[in-house]
Amino acid sequence: HLDRITAVDKSVNAFLHVDTRGALSAARAVDEDVAAGREPASPLAGVPLALKDVFTMSGLPTTCGSKILENWIPPYDATVTRKLLEAGIVILGKTNMDEFAMGSSTENSAFGPSHNPWDLDRIPGGSGGGSSASLAAFEAPLAIGTDTGGSIRQPASVTGTVGVKPTYGGVSRYGLVAFSSSLDQGGPCARTVLDAALLHEVIAGYDQLDSTSINAPVPPVVKAAREGANGDLSGVRVGVVREFQGDGYQAGVTTAFEQAVEVLKGMGAEVVEVSCPHFTYGLPAYYLIAPSEASSNLARFDAMRYGLRVGDDGEASAEQVMALTREAGFGPEVKRRIMIGTYALSSGYYDAYYGQAQKVRTLISRDFENAFEQVDVLVSPTTPTTAFRIGERVDDPMAMYLADLCTIPANLAGTPAMSVPAGLAADDGLPVGLQVMAPALQEERMYKVAAAYE
């Protein structure tokens, strides 16, 4: 995999940092265990992985795709990182991302965009485009992403890979640099559903270092993925979300999605249409809640504690250094979000914007609850279009935000959802993703359906 990275990453730009020495020494440790006849630490011991650059790993840079963190080396491991290392997984390096995970294309990275291996002129999705591109380019068989509004699932969809957003609180956020704390969730990325399930069981579980971690058993997703692989979905009720079809969806995406639904029927699933009337309000609610939380979380980048410091000439005040550093260190999208969030949280507007968005959030959770009284899982396209061209949406934030239309409801409700490849769109030959959503802590349902479909 290191050779493959050397050969292709100049054109893919999936990695911000490759840890050749660390990876080889971790791999050697697994070889030694095997040679000595010791039991491997986990079923994934020795398997290489690409880690999104939003998780800390002691001794390696963590930039979050931002200039403001350039050259910052964290002194500790995220819980996810620790679990990966303890499982004997070989971490190849840190992957590219939209700055602070804000974006749907990796074009907001301060270190240049990643490229979609299916067509290098196109985006690999975002914010976790480095992770998805590394999988699609065969630079790594496993990757870790984070999903605040779709940043695991949309990149998976547009690169023909598998990406899972677990139940909120299912995977520890300790050491995950915060964007929107009530939405952020780490999760597994892979090329097959079973690989994602194996990785899911390594990283999930209660962590007392994360106050929102759920103290409940990890759903048996490996068992579910193996069960699903026999292709029998009899007795499984699948709901097609009525609101996530029609206008605004690329024809090739719609056709691939409809074919996927037929395949599920052919496997014995009972398919019905289900209405979730508030899902279409998810996007505006998300784009108030996420920037609001971001404006507060990003206040910690004050030029004193981490990374970049600009204008500290011995005369300038702390406030001046802070302003100059944030001006130089944050990119345009991050600044836009800080402004929107600060505005939405300000006293005169709080109820009208933030408070209203929180009410919409509750209505979306209720839509899920009602839907799951009728069906076991919900399905939709993961994203309305296939991979768009690099540059096509950079000047149009609204067009960029539309990529998250179908993924956002699961973040707002805290429920699990995943994207599994659904073939290629007939109109442009690019990958399409099938999104499967399940109730909180019922990940096994979606793994079973995804494994059967795959």
Ligand code: GLN
């Ligand atoms: N594209 C969404 C955003 O820009 C989702 C990001 C994410 O899930 N981290 O906020």
